[in-house]
Amino acid sequence: MKVVGVLLRIEWLKTVKRRAFWVAVGAFAVFTAIPAVEGVRGARRNPNLSYALPESWPDILGAATGIGPFFAGVLMILLVAPEFTWRTARQNVIDGLSKERFYAGKVMLLAGLVLLFIATAVLIGVGGTLLSPSEGGLGILRPTDLSYMGGLALSLLLVGSAGLMLSVLIRSSGPALGILFLYLIVEEAIIGLISQAGGALRRSAEYFPFNILDQLGDDLAHYPEVLADVNAKRTERGLESWEFLDVEVLAVAALAYSAIFLGAAFLSMRQRDL
Amino acid sequence: MHAIQLFDLTKRYGTSTAKSVLAVDRISFAVEEGQVFGFLGPNGSGKTTTIGMLVGTIKPTGGRFTLLGASGPKGLMAARARVGATLETPNFYPHMSGRDNLLVAAAVKGVGRPRIEECLELVGLSDRAKHRFKTYSLGMKQRLALAATMLNDPELIILDEPANGLDPQGIREIREIIRILADRGKTIFLSSHLLAEVERTCSHFAIIRQGRIVAWGAVAEVVGEGSAVLLRAEDTEALAGAMQTYPEATSVRRTDEGIVATLEADDLASVTRYLAGQGIYLSHLAPYRPSLEEVFIDVTQGAVDSMTEIAS
Numbered sequence: 001m002k003v004v005g006v007l008l009r010i011e012w013l014k015t016v017k018r019r020a021f022w023v024a025v026g027a028f029a030v031f032t033a034i035p036a037v038e039g040v041r042g043a044r045r046n047p048n049l050s051y052a053l054p055e056s057w058p059d060i061l062g063a064a065t066g067i068g069p070f071f072a073g074v075l076m077i078l079l080v081a082p083e084f085t086w087r088t089a090r091q092n093v094i095d096g097l098s099k100e101r102f103y104a105g106k107v108m109l110l111a112g113l114v115l116l117f118i119a120t121a122v123l124i125g126v127g128g129t130l131l132s133p134s135e136g137g138l139g140i141l142r143p144t145d146l147s148y149m150g151g152l153a154l155s156l157l158l159v160g161s162a163g164l165m166l167s168v169l170i171r172s173s174g175p176a177l178g179i180l181f182l183y184l185i186v187e188e189a190i191i192g193l194i195s196q197a198g199g200a201l202r203r204s205a206e207y208f209p210f211n212i213l214d215q216l217g218d219d220l221a222h223y224p225e226v227l228a229d230v231n232a233k234r235t236e237r238g239l240e241s242w243e244f245l246d247v248e249v250l251a252v253a254a255l256a257y258s259a260i261f262l263g264a265a266f267l268s269m270r271q272r273d274l
Numbered sequence: 275m276h277a278i279q280l281f282d283l284t285k286r287y288g289t290s291t292a293k294s295v296l297a298v299d300r301i302s303f304a305v306e307e308g309q310v311f312g313f314l315g316p317n318g319s320g321k322t323t324t325i326g327m328l329v330g331t332i333k334p335t336g337g338r339f340t341l342l343g344a345s346g347p348k349g350l351m352a353a354r355a356r357v358g359a360t361l362e363t364p365n366f367y368p369h370m371s372g373r374d375n376l377l378v379a380a381a382v383k384g385v386g387r388p389r390i391e392e393c394l395e396l397v398g399l400s401d402r403a404k405h406r407f408k409t410y411s412l413g414m415k416q417r418l419a420l421a422a423t424m425l426n427d428p429e430l431i432i433l434d435e436p437a438n439g440l441d442p443q444g445i446r447e448i449r450e451i452i453r454i455l456a457d458r459g460k461t462i463f464l465s466s467h468l469l470a471e472v473e474r475t476c477s478h479f480a481i482i483r484q485g486r487i488v489a490w491g492a493v494a495e496v497v498g499e500g501s502a503v504l505l506r507a508e509d510t511e512a513l514a515g516a517m518q519t520y521p522e523a524t525s526v527r528r529t530d531e532g533i534v535a536t537l538e539a540d541d542l543a544s545v546t547r548y549l550a551g552q553g554i555y556l557s558h559l560a561p562y563r564p565s566l567e568e569v570f571i572d573v574t575q576g577a578v579d580s581m582t583e584i585a586s
Contacts, residue, residue, distance in 0.1 A: 010381045017370045091365035094329045095382040095422070096355050274331040 036128030052136035057145040060125025065217035069159035076163030084171035090274040148222040154254040161261040168265040277461040278305040284336030299485035312472035315482035358423030359432035368408035393421040413444035473566040506532040506558035
């Protein structure tokens with residue numbers, strides 16, 4: 001446990017001095033605050049527009065799932081990759097941190113960012129509902145809200161671990177950021193090609209990392225009753241129903257991708273010279 | 275007791291035979307506790323790779339080594355807690371102040387804040403400690419690196435080119451700090467290509483060339499003793515030629531002062547007799563004390579081109 005405390009302290013000392021960290025967290029807070037402010041203003045103007053718990057969780061978490069994962073991925077790259085260009089990773093190891101512990105510190109940083117982003121979104125959203133005149137329904141948190149919050153956590157973990165992997169493999173923030181965004185475009189293009197095909201190949205596209213991310217971040221995947229309503233309306237209009245993978249399947253896929261990304265980064269960290 | 279001991283330590287970069295580079299080739303030497311040891315070599319000779327293996331940032335591909343008597347992954351990890359080291363340029367977080375950088379190093383080493391102030395004081399950086407690292411001059415960066423190595427009061431200090439890029443004043447300051455540390459009984463392992471500095475600072479040395487150790491010993495033995503002689507005669511060409519064929523001469527080279535020959539035995543009478551027999555009469559014959567630079571150039575011949583910086 002002492003080692004965990006030491007690693008957390010080291011990462012804290014490094015992170016709070018980075019401007020990129022405060023800019024990213026600040027920007028994330030602003031983006032998540034916009035729907036909360038809109039919700040409160042709307043509720044004050046029009047009593048029919050409610051902004052209260054638990055009904056407003058999809059709005060509160062929706063803003064965070066939209067941009068949060070990319071902030072997590074970019075921030076991980078900005079915080080980790082320069083450790084290699086500045087050669088401070090090497091100096092940390094020379095000073096007595098093993099490569100494995102250096103890496104463990106970065107995984108703790110990722111976990112810390114996931115918690116921080118969720119806490120920021122929840123605090124801003126809940127703070128907004130406290131300022132709103134709307135009356136909420138029964139309870140504060142429903143199982144479906146917890147599912148959506150879990151989806152946000154897994155989305156942050158998925159892209160954050162991809163950012164950590166790219167940082168450790170490429171060891172330079174510019175190219176790592178470039179590859180992260182290039183992958184988005186490439187995956188989109190591949191899915192576009194595959195979707196013209198049929199059968200198993202088409203279904204496999206649903207399991208691509210950023211497709212998993214899209215589904216995890218979509219409130220309809222977590223609120224089946226809302227999805228049923230939406231699909232009923234689409235059917236009335238003669239449109240195809242929307243379908244999502246089960247939340248359990250999405251969770252397992254996101255965890256599996258995160259494990260692969262973190263495992264690849266760990267092996268690289270362990271085997272390559274600094 | 276040995277502070278450092280290397281046994282056939284080897285590093286090969288790359289796996290394919292054709293493209294791989296043998297950076298360090300089965301080197302073996304030892305550094306005793308309390309020594310100030312100079313590790314010399316031309317650029318690209320394998321100095322930094324060797325130090326990288328000692329400090330754990332580069333994996334050896336062969337051989338083994340001990341640090342403060344410890345070996346094996348766990349033993350070396352524990353031993354490194356008693357070592358302070360820098361590798362190549364000072365490596366710090368540019369946006370953080372000198373003090374905050376030492377705070378990170380101290381957290382890694384498990385050292386408290388009071389020690390940070392002591393080390394800043396020792397290297398003369400207390401006044402600039404609150405300024406960002408990126409605003410420091412190279413000399414200040416080197417001094418901050420020295421402060422970081424001293425945080426855990428290490429028994430062994432490993433410094434890679436600590437005087438690199440410094441002006442004479444900066445070099446003098448670093449030399450002074452190293453002298454203070456040596457006086458405190460620390461073992462210092464210092465890589466450098468500033469030979470005059472090593473000669474002034476170090477008690478022992480090893481020279482590495484193309485990944486292999488080509489000389490190793492006490493500085494005093496090499497530069498202060500031995501049986502080298504300086505000879506002058508009216509015809510320097512004839513003198514050099516005659517000494518080349520003298521059976522007791524192990525090496526002969528020209529210098530600005532005359533011909534320097536290393537003899538197997540310290541028998542100057544035989545030299546004069548031999549040269550007189552060749553019709554050469556000496557105007558000057560005296561024991562010669564070579565500098566470390568001359569020893570270096572002697573043993574690294576073939577790498578002389580890359581030594582311009584050293585010679586200058």
